[in-house]
Amino acid sequence: MDRRKLLTAAGLGLGAAALAGCKEEAAPAAGAADQAPPVQRFRWKMVTSWPENFPGLGTTAQHFADTVARLSNGRLSIQVFAAGALVPALEVFDAVSSGTAEMGHSAAYYWKGKSATAPFFTAVPFGLNAQEMNAWLYEGGGLALWQKAYESLGVLPLPCGNTGVQMAGWFNKEINSLDDLQGLKIRMPGFGGEVLSRAGATTVNLPGSEIFTSLQTGVIDATDWVSPYNDLAFGLYQAAKYYYYPGWQEPCAVLELTINQQKLAELPADLQDIVKVAARATNQAMLDEYTKRNAEALDTLVNEHGVQLRRLPDAVLERLRDISLDVLEETAAANPLNREVWDSMQAFRGKVNAWHAISESAMYALRD
Amino acid sequence: MDRRKLLTAAGLGLGAAALAGCKEEAAPAAGAADQAPPVQRFRWKMVTSWPENFPGLGTTAQHFADTVARLSNGRLSIQVFAAGALVPALEVFDAVSSGTAEMGHSAAYYWKGKSATAPFFTAVPFGLNAQEMNAWLYEGGGLALWQKAYESLGVLPLPCGNTGVQMAGWFNKEINSLDDLQGLKIRMPGFGGEVLSRAGATTVNLPGSEIFTSLQTGVIDATDWVSPYNDLAFGLYQAAKYYYYPGWQEPCAVLELTINQQKLAELPADLQDIVKVAARATNQAMLDEYTKRNAEALDTLVNEHGVQLRRLPDAVLERLRDISLDVLEETAAANPLNREVWDSMQAFRGKVNAWHAISESAMYALRD
Numbered sequence: 001m002d003r004r005k006l007l008t009a010a011g012l013g014l015g016a017a018a019l020a021g022c023k024e025e026a027a028p029a030a031g032a033a034d035q036a037p038p039v040q041r042f043r044w045k046m047v048t049s050w051p052e053n054f055p056g057l058g059t060t061a062q063h064f065a066d067t068v069a070r071l072s073n074g075r076l077s078i079q080v081f082a083a084g085a086l087v088p089a090l091e092v093f094d095a096v097s098s099g100t101a102e103m104g105h106s107a108a109y110y111w112k113g114k115s116a117t118a119p120f121f122t123a124v125p126f127g128l129n130a131q132e133m134n135a136w137l138y139e140g141g142g143l144a145l146w147q148k149a150y151e152s153l154g155v156l157p158l159p160c161g162n163t164g165v166q167m168a169g170w171f172n173k174e175i176n177s178l179d180d181l182q183g184l185k186i187r188m189p190g191f192g193g194e195v196l197s198r199a200g201a202t203t204v205n206l207p208g209s210e211i212f213t214s215l216q217t218g219v220i221d222a223t224d225w226v227s228p229y230n231d232l233a234f235g236l237y238q239a240a241k242y243y244y245y246p247g248w249q250e251p252c253a254v255l256e257l258t259i260n261q262q263k264l265a266e267l268p269a270d271l272q273d274i275v276k277v278a279a280r281a282t283n284q285a286m287l288d289e290y291t292k293r294n295a296e297a298l299d300t301l302v303n304e305h306g307v308q309l310r311r312l313p314d315a316v317l318e319r320l321r322d323i324s325l326d327v328l329e330e331t332a333a334a335n336p337l338n339r340e341v342w343d344s345m346q347a348f349r350g351k352v353n354a355w356h357a358i359s360e361s362a363m364y365a366l367r368d
Numbered sequence: 369m370d371r372r373k374l375l376t377a378a379g380l381g382l383g384a385a386a387l388a389g390c391k392e393e394a395a396p397a398a399g400a401a402d403q404a405p406p407v408q409r410f411r412w413k414m415v416t417s418w419p420e421n422f423p424g425l426g427t428t429a430q431h432f433a434d435t436v437a438r439l440s441n442g443r444l445s446i447q448v449f450a451a452g453a454l455v456p457a458l459e460v461f462d463a464v465s466s467g468t469a470e471m472g473h474s475a476a477y478y479w480k481g482k483s484a485t486a487p488f489f490t491a492v493p494f495g496l497n498a499q500e501m502n503a504w505l506y507e508g509g510g511l512a513l514w515q516k517a518y519e520s521l522g523v524l525p526l527p528c529g530n531t532g533v534q535m536a537g538w539f540n541k542e543i544n545s546l547d548d549l550q551g552l553k554i555r556m557p558g559f560g561g562e563v564l565s566r567a568g569a570t571t572v573n574l575p576g577s578e579i580f581t582s583l584q585t586g587v588i589d590a591t592d593w594v595s596p597y598n599d600l601a602f603g604l605y606q607a608a609k610y611y612y613y614p615g616w617q618e619p620c621a622v623l624e625l626t627i628n629q630q631k632l633a634e635l636p637a638d639l640q641d642i643v644k645v646a647a648r649a650t651n652q653a654m655l656d657e658y659t660k661r662n663a664e665a666l667d668t669l670v671n672e673h674g675v676q677l678r679r680l681p682d683a684v685l686e687r688l689r690d691i692s693l694d695v696l697e698e699t700a701a702a703n704p705l706n707r708e709v710w711d712s713m714q715a716f717r718g719k720v721n722a723w724h725a726i727s728e729s730a731m732y733a734l735r736d
Contacts, residue, residue, distance in 0.1 A: 139661075165728055246730035251731050277439055277649045284652040288502050291499055292508055293507075348663075
């Protein structure tokens with residue numbers, strides 16, 4: 001066997017695989033060319049909705065890919081693509097469904113047009129926090145329902161990262177009563193935006209890249225984004241006076257790993273398990289990172305940049321909660337699966353609320 | 369090659385390995401006997417402090433072992449031993465340190481006699497909850513300090529499970545003021561027991577197996593245990609009138625995976641990573657399970673068994689908090705590493721308290 005030719009061919013194979021996302025067999029060890037069982041290697045592509053190495057989101061996608069590479073000893077390598085590099089940010093789901101990419105990293109609430117059930121799996125206003133969402137997904141039947149929602153689309157979803165509780169957003173007008181919401185021009189997507197519209201605000205949707213300028217020039221009066229870690233990096237404190245809490249619209253936000261079902265089924269069983277367990281470990285890793293970095297960034301925002309924290313008034317929060325329940329009930333009524341998901345979540349919530357009232361919540365209350 | 373002899377030898381090898389915990393090489397595939405690179409297989413023993421398949425604790429150890437077996441495609445198989453099967457519950461650390469077992473699953477606060485720093489890594493009264501502890505360990509430098517504490521003992525620790533917030537315990541006397549703590553006979557180990565002793569209680573230490581009878585016969589007036597999931601299974605509601613919260617003494621409890629450093633270093637890099645990532649995924653899995661099952665068990669205790677929930681009075685909690693800080697400061701002063709750990713934890717706590725006050729805590733408060 002001509003060793004030079006073999007290496008050259010392998011080199012070309014790698015290049016082609018990176019573009020096409022195919023599986024290949026490693027060159028057999030020298031001296032065992034005919035007998036050694038070939039090691040199957042897979043090169044996959046992961047498309048994401050995040051800019052290149054975007055802190056917390058893009059880096060979490062890369063953390064997952066690195067974990068899989070290490071656990072599989074390189075048998076499954078995943079190349080991570082930033083938004084726009086292979087497909088636009090909001091075409092991640094389609095790319096995975098069609099097999100253009102084997103995997104995606106994004107958030108379920110972007111796919112409302114594909115599955116009316118999807119938004120429940122990212123965040124629900126006044127709903128479950130990260131600890132509760134993880135428990136509902138893995139122990140309370142939530143993950144099975146999520147997978148059922150995408151089954152006919154050929155996609156398997158897994159939770160793969162969580163921001164924890166977000167902030168209510170950056171405002172250039174104070175919110176002292178419900179009146180202050182009337183006509184307020186605010187950027188907010190998802191369930192939260194719908195709720196604010198019904199409360200009288202003028203909700204607009206802007207991509208992340210336009211938020212800063214729109215806020216600074218007064219095109220909008222307020223915006224949500226994420227929480228201190230991402231908001232500090234975005235410089236939003238330079239464009240707004242007040243930083244409002246709590247993030248009623250997203251008590252947590254689940255990041256979503258999507259996997260093409262057929263491609264997954266082609267992997268050996270151990271690699272399938274590596275993907276699933278790496279996703280679960282990454283899910284925790286992102287929350288750990290956000291907990292640490294949000295705490296530090298809040299300290300920087302308040303103590304170095306003089307950001308003024310404001311709590312939304314109780315009357316405003318109560319009204320937003322009532323409207324949220326209306327919106328969620330209407331969403332639940334849209335089809336039988338939505339009904340099943342919302343009922344499951346509500347039943348879980350009732351019991352976990354009672355437990356956390358005397359445990360997590362009671363301990364937090366002791367700190368004040 | 370005599371295939372029958374080979375299989376017999378392999379059979380004996382397996383049996384011997386199960387006792388001795390050695391590594392072995394799989395029989396090569398037929399027809400490739402001389403050339404195929406042998407697959408290294410490792411059979412490890414994990415000793416634990418839990419009864420066989422004890423709900424939540426023993427099952428978490430088994431969950432970890434099963435995960436490693438699947439991810440490694442059987443190259444690393446771990447046999448889980450209940451307390452007493454190979455070594456007694458409180459000799460887990462020694463067994464791992466000496467190499468009698470490659471791994472252990474237990475809790476760090478049992479090893480105060482081996483490392484004065486160990487108790488900080490399970491639970492600190494009025495301290496970090498599960499989400500915060502995970503963030504401190506993995507992102508705030510805590511895990512590096514934990515590993516430093518055991519380094520000279522040849523043991524590498526990793527978090528591998530968390531109960532979340534516990535309950536204050538089961539009481540046959542109501543606690544309405546500090547006076548009610550005087551002379552109260554209560555079973556409570558760890559920092560919590562020391563704090564209650566200083567508050568005037570008579571603290572006794574009893575193994576789990578003696579708690580029920582001691583409480584029922586009046587040998588003790590009260591006891592801690594874990595939280596609704598484990599407490600319901602233990603039947604403690606049949607032996608005590610009141611179920612007190614919040615679990616000031618353990619705002620979370622970290623389960624500990626210990627690994628013999630030398631044995632770990634003998635594993636190929638991918639198996640070392642599989643162990644570490646499986647531990648992190650298992651860490652989340654146990655919290656998910658406890659969150660779900662505590663919520664259900666609390667519902668059963670209150671609505672089926674008529675258990676009376678009681679909150680410890682503010683004056684009692686304030687006094688216990690003051691004493692806790694004294695105990696922790698004294699523990700910190702014992703040696704430079706304790707000082708370093710406590711300072712690190714306190715610095716982290718200051719910032720994360722401020723963040724969680726406007727996020728997690730603020731969202732919990734909205735529910736009431």
